[in-house]
Amino acid sequence: xxxxxxxxxxxxxxxTSFLALLMLSYVRKRTLSVWHALTIGAVAGFAAxxxxxxxxxxxxxxxxxxxxxxxxxxxxxxxxxxxxVMVYNILATRGKTAVR
Amino acid sequence: xxxxxxQKNKSKVIRAFRAPSAPVVMSLMAxxxxxxxxxxVSMIDDSAQSEHMIPLGSYTEDDLSAPWVRKMVDAPADAxxxxxxxxxxxxxxxxxxxxxxxxxxxxVNAIExxxxxxxxxxxxVSRVILSFDGSDVLDVRLVTSIPGESYSYVRFVEILDADGxxxxxxxxxxDSYQLTKIKANxxxxxxxxxxxxxxxxxxxxxxxxxxxxxxxxxxxxVGATGVLxxxxxxxxxxWVGTTGLTIRRRR
Numbered sequence: 001x002x003x004x005x006x007x008x009x010x011x012x013x014x015x016t017s018f019l020a021l022l023m024l025s026y027v028r029k030r031t032l033s034v035w036h037a038l039t040i041g042a043v044a045g046f047a048a049x050x051x052x053x054x055x056x057x058x059x060x061x062x063x064x065x066x067x068x069x070x071x072x073x074x075x076x077x078x079x080x081x082x083x084x085v086m087v088y089n090i091l092a093t094r095g096k097t098a099v100r
Numbered sequence: 101x102x103x104x105x106x107q108k109n110k111s112k113v114i115r116a117f118r119a120p121s122a123p124v125v126m127s128l129m130a131x132x133x134x135x136x137x138x139x140x141v142s143m144i145d146d147s148a149q150s151e152h153m154i155p156l157g158s159y160t161e162d163d164l165s166a167p168w169v170r171k172m173v174d175a176p177a178d179a180x181x182x183x184x185x186x187x188x189x190x191x192x193x194x195x196x197x198x199x200x201x202x203x204x205x206x207x208v209n210a211i212e213x214x215x216x217x218x219x220x221x222x223x224x225v226s227r228v229i230l231s232f233d234g235s236d237v238l239d240v241r242l243v244t245s246i247p248g249e250s251y252s253y254v255r256f257v258e259i260l261d262a263d264g265x266x267x268x269x270x271x272x273x274x275d276s277y278q279l280t281k282i283k284a285n286x287x288x289x290x291x292x293x294x295x296x297x298x299x300x301x302x303x304x305x306x307x308x309x310x311x312x313x314x315x316x317x318x319x320x321x322v323g324a325t326g327v328l329x330x331x332x333x334x335x336x337x338x339w340v341g342t343t344g345l346t347i348r349r350r351r
Contacts, residue, residue, distance in 0.1 A: 018134065025127050055138035059252070059277050060322055066246050068284035071323030075137070078329025082130050085333045092338070099123040099130075099336045 011061035012048060018079055019051075020044035021086040025098030032095070126336050130329065137325035141318040145275040153227060153310035158193035162215035162288035167197065175207035188307070195305040202301040210295065212243075215288040221274075222283060224311035230256065230291070231306045232268045236298030240270045243290045244281050253292070254278050276318025 020040050024032075027040070052058040063069050064076030086098040093100070120128075169181045180201040188195040195214070199205055216228070230240055239258075245251035256270035274282070282289055293305075334340050 015134075019131075022127050022131055025123065051135055051138075055135060055142050056275075056277050057135065057138045060138050063277065063281055063284070064326075068246050069280050069319065071319040071326065072280065074323045074326030075329070076326070078326040078333065079134060081330050081333035082336065085336045089336070089338070097123060099127045100338055 007062050007065050008058065010065055011058045012045075012052075014061055014065075014076070014079060014083070015048040015051065015058055016041065016045045018083050019047050021083060021090075021098055024090065025086065123336075126332060130332050130336075133325050133329055133332070137321050141276050141321050144317055153312045156220075156223070156225060156309045156311050158188055158307045159220050159225070159228065159309050160217040161187055161189050161195075162217040164288065165213065165215040167211055167213045169199075169208055170210040170212055172207045172209045175204070179204045179207050181207065188305075193306055195307075196302070197305070198302045199299075205299050205301040206297065208295055208299040210292055212290060212292040214291045214293075216242075216291065218282065218286055218288045220309060221279060221289075224313065225309045226274050226279060226312055226314075227310040228256075228272045228274075229308040229310075230270045230272075231308075232270075232293075233304045233306075235295060235300045235303035236266075237268055237270070237293055237303075238296040238298060239294045240272075241292040241294070242272055242274075242278075243292055244278055245287050245289075246281065246285055247287055252278075252281070276316070280316070280319055 020043075023040050023044060027036075032040075048058065060072050061076055061079070064072035064074075067073055089100055090098050165187070167183070167185050169183060171179070171181060175181070181204060182200045184196075184198045184200065186194075186196040197211060199208065228242070237258075240256035241253040242256065243251055243253045254272060254274065256272040258266045259269045259271055261267050
């Protein structure tokens with residue numbers, strides 16, 4: 001059971017962003033409307049909450065963000081690196097691809 | 101799935117299997133790693149409730165342990181909620197808590213602030229059993245925290261007798277996440293004992309701790325996954341791919 005604080009929120013946002021970017025990499029449509037973004041965000045948020053419920057994903061991310069555990073911090077760094085690369089690819093290819 | 105087209109006397113396999121593209125493999129691998137690592141740790145936690153645990157006796161109480169009473173919301177502001185507390189360290193392992201004004205026992209919602217010394221968990225303890233006598237306990241929580249940061253808690257489970265009636269004995273098996281969190285800093289986890297009108301004004305608490313010899317698989321799996329994710333991130337860049345390094349030449 002985690003409590004809601006800034007670190008927990010940051011971890012939840014990170015998990016949601018990662019899943020949303022992954023979903024975005026499978027979307028072929030090049031121009032996305034606000035409604036597409038909202039739908040993807042909602043589905044990614046739901047998936048993140050399910051991942052937390054069954055695996056404790058956000059717990060580990062919270063531990064990594066606070067920096068007290070080296071292994072959890074490595075996990076967060078890896079996830080952050082994937083997010084950064086996907087965002088870069090999306091911007092560099094003007095939305096065509098997130099992973100290449 | 102393959103598609104076989106017969107052309108007169110000879111058969112020809114047009115397309116036996118189309119390998120997924122590198123981006124698909126990379127994104128799927130990232131997803132599996134992110135979800136799979138904590139899931140694997142959780143699965144091992146569930147299946148590794150070892151019966152070969154070593155009993156280590158009562159836990160050691162932290163020097164900063166300072167119990168306090170959480171009052172009911174309807175408790176009068178001037179209600180005397182002072183109490184006397186005898187630590188298990190001074191009483192053969194039995195903690196004794198007595199409310200000074202027994203008439204106010206109905207206002208006691210919970211007792212918090214009793215702390216288990218952090219070094220107990222460094223010694224490999226992963227199971228704590230608390231037995232209560234004198235009052236009916238509703239629930240017990242182990243509250244873990246990080247200095248100045250977030251706290252979380254894990255609930256103890258009450259052991260039931262053959263008739264399904266609570267025995268006032270609570271057990272807590274800590275998972276990899278909680279153990280990592282406790283061992284990662286010097287703060288000692290606290291015990292929160294909740295009552296729901298079951299407080300009689302006095303209660304005694306004894307403890308048992310159990311250790312098992314396991315490797316810190318949770319940290320190993322999560323850390324190794326982090327390294328793999330960093331490698332995946334490098335391979336997902338336009339400059340480095342699975343076939344090698346791509347160097348753009350200037351014309």
